[in-house]
Amino acid sequence: MFALRRLQRIKSVFSQHGLPRLRSLTSNVEQQKDDVLVKIENPYKVPQKGCVLCNVTVDFKNIQLLSQFISPHTGRIYGRYITGLCGRKQKEVSKAIKKAHSMGFMSVTHKHPQFMMDPNICSIKHLD
Numbered sequence: 757m758f759a760l761r762r763l764q765r766i767k768s769v770f771s772q773h774g775l776p777r778l779r780s781l782t783s784n785v786e787q788q789k790d791d792v793l794v795k796i797e798n799p800y801k802v803p804q805k806g807c808v809l810c811n812v813t814v815d816f817k818n819i820q821l822l823s824q825f826i827s828p829h830t831g832r833i834y835g836r837y838i839t840g841l842c843g844r845k846q847k848e849v850s851k852a853i854k855k856a857h858s859m860g861f862m863s864v865t866h867k868h869p870q871f872m873m874d875p876n877i878c879s880i881k882h883l884d
Contacts, residue, residue, distance in 0.1 A: 806842075807840060807841045807842040807845050808840065808841065808877055808878070809841060809845040809848075809849070810842065810845065814845065814848040814849055814852050815852065816852040816853075816855040816856045816859065816861065817856070817861060818852075819856060819861055819862055819868070819871070820871055820874065822849065822852055822853050822856055822862065823862070823867050823868060823871040823874070824871075824874065824876065824877045824878065825839055825841075825849050825850075825853065825877075825878070826853060826862075826867055827867070828866065828867035828872060829866060829867075830865070830866070831863065831864055831865045831866050831867065833849075833850050833853055834878070838878060839877075839878040840878050841878075
């Protein structure tokens with residue numbers, strides 16, 4: 757605002773003294789008001805990946821599925837950074853595993869030998 761008023765005063769002083777006219781900067785200000793930002797999608801945004809279990813219902817009785825998310829030697833539940841599950845499904849899996857432990861469907865200390873040769877759902881590298 758103040759810069760625009762100052763510019764108008766300077767223009768009036770120059771026009772009174774007969775000096776060459778300044779290029780009009782007010783038209784540039786008006787053009788900037790007319791320019792509207794156009795929203796576009798971020799071209800560098802990584803598409804959101806869905807987890808492996810997003811379309812699967814997790815049940816505490818499905819021992820074969822739940823055994824994919826525990827360590828074969830210690831029986832501990834793998835974390836999200838290993839399983840690659842979303843937060844909601846990781847919580848469902850861990851609750852289902854704990855319920856299966858308490859109900860006696862799964863062993864607490866190790867993975868059942870029957871499920872040792874199942875293909876890995878998540879990217880877990882086991883030493884053979």
